[in-house]
Amino acid sequence: MTEKLFDIDSYIKEFTCKVISLYTKDDKLYIETDRTAFFPEGGGQTSDIGKLGCANVENVQNIDGKIYHFVENSEENVKFFTIGKEIKGEICWKKRFSDMQQHSGEHIFSGIVHSLFGYDNVGFHLGSETVTLDFNGVLTKEDMCKVELLVNKAVWANSEVKVFFPSDEELALIDYRSKKEIDGQVRLVEFPGVDICACCAPHVKNTGEIGIIQVVSFEKYKGGTRVSILCGERALADIRHKLDENHSVSVLMSAKEKETAQAVERIKKEKESLDYEIVGLKKEILSLKLASIKADKRIIIFDSSLEGKMLQDYALSLMERAEEFVCCFCGEKGQYRYCMVSDKLDPLPYAKALNEAFTGKGGGRNGIVQGTVSGEEDEIREFLTSPSV
Ligand SMILES: [Zn+2]
Structure with a gap:
């Protein structure tokens, strides 16, 4: 059984471990180690990537209760990885920290939606581009603005995130969110005053590290609402991109940056009336041609x-x-x-x-x-x- 270092400390970037089993399948070599800081894919989140020994870890999966690191099935890797060998591992911190920002942001968002409206998060996807949350209830634009402000206030409070493993007796007394029935030891993640939820993923230590939680879009979905959010550096990159786009539009339209929509609307109306005029002129030309x-x-x-x-x-x-x-x-x-x-x-x-x-x-x-x-x-x-x- 692999010791999950990410369970106890999500800030472990480098570690040493021993190879305990391995096998090849197609073009991949699957490696099991006695301990790992690599979070395997699960709960809507993709796995960590990084380095194990001399190889690039492309994916990490939980297969029949065992954690396997996928590396290229090359001659060099097959030679390098042997059972019992002690090796070094290093996760890609840039991806991990971004995933932690998104995932912690998702918990705060879901917790606040749950306490305000009673809706459950019934679907979560943390992809490389988007982060989506599905709620089993309808949220309006006003609801969304209210939630967005409250989740960011929870970020600014910079509270310490608690991760703990309660006993069955303790668990029975705790009111927590959980997407499904969990077998064995339950791991709870608590954002004080905001949310407690069963979760196996790595989270930030303090909410301030999330930086910002931004609602990118929301739409009606399966009778409820699908919300796209971005947190931390991803939110910053998204805002920067949109600000640059808006700046270009403002220059093209000679409009103030906070009045670009009005300027575009004005141009659109002008174009519509010009199109109408063109149709009229074309008809006139054709009737003149027709007469000749x-x-x-x-x-x-x-x-x-x-x-x-x-x-x-x-x-x-x-x-x-x-x-x-x-x-x-x-x-x-x-x-x-x-x-x-x-x-x-x-x-x-x-x-x-x-x-x-x-x-x-x-x-x-x-x-x-x-x-x-x-x-x-x-x-x-x-x-x-x-x-x-
Ligand atoms: Zn979670």
């Missing part, structure tokens, strides 16, 4: 401004002026959408011939055919106006 088109046997039009439904509307507006059919094209670089219409004959055979000649496709009925073709304007024009078609 003379009656003909077959009317062929290429116009890249005939977007969307305008292509069909335009062709239909010209229908009366054609003895046979009207065919309007919209597109560029040899790729066109077309609409062929007629009130004198069935345009389908003409459209089929067009598709065959210009690797096109499409179809329609009641005198309206729509499709796409590939080809040059001159060639398409020549084809459609030739008497053999």
Whole structure:
């Protein structure tokens, strides 16, 4: 059985241990030691990483009650790790401390939500990018602001975090949060005045080390609420990134940094009214163009401004002026959408011939055919106006 150094002291970064068992599987070598400071993956948190002897520890897992360190199954590592050998271990402190900040922040957050609203944390995920907490109750924006302030006040109180292993009798008298039934010795983590919860993970010694707890986002989730938080250095990095983005927006908009949203809203409204104006002008131009088109046997039009439904509307507006059919094209670089219409004959055979000649496709009925073709304007024009078609 491996002695869990992280259980008693979460600040142990380096340690010595002895290899007690090992085996290889696929491209990994699994190493069990008599003691370890590496926290294995569990309770929603990824494992520690770091160094064991000469090897990089990529993952640590609890397999059938035993803690295994995963290293590369290389010739060098297989030679280095032997049963009984005394080796040095060192965890990646940057990841561990960040995980401790996030996890301790999560306990304070869940504890305060529980005491204010009675909701339980029913899901926790501490990933490399995000930290999410799922509560079995709905939290509003106001609730979230209230909780955010209170959790940060608990951080600023800088209280000492207590980790202890109560006896069954003591445990029976303690009101604590726990996500599931736990077999064997229960490890409790107490944030005085805020929360007591059963937990196996490493935590900070004093709440002040969490630095800041920031609500990044929240959404309705499975009838409750999913909250994303960031703590400590991760929160600082996130705030810095967003401040930089906002600063860039303020420069681009020539707006004060606390008034960027209003500036963007103003530009958005201006764009909407300009778009509206453009649509009106396009319609005006098209009706002027339309007026200039003379009656003909077959009317062929290429116009890249005939977007969307305008292509069909335009062709239909010209229908009366054609003895046979009207065919309007919209597109560029040899790729066109077309609409062929007629009130004198069935345009389908003409459209089929067009598709065959210009690797096109499409179809329609009641005198309206729509499709796409590939080809040059001159060639398409020549084809459609030739008497053999
Ligand atoms: Zn926990």
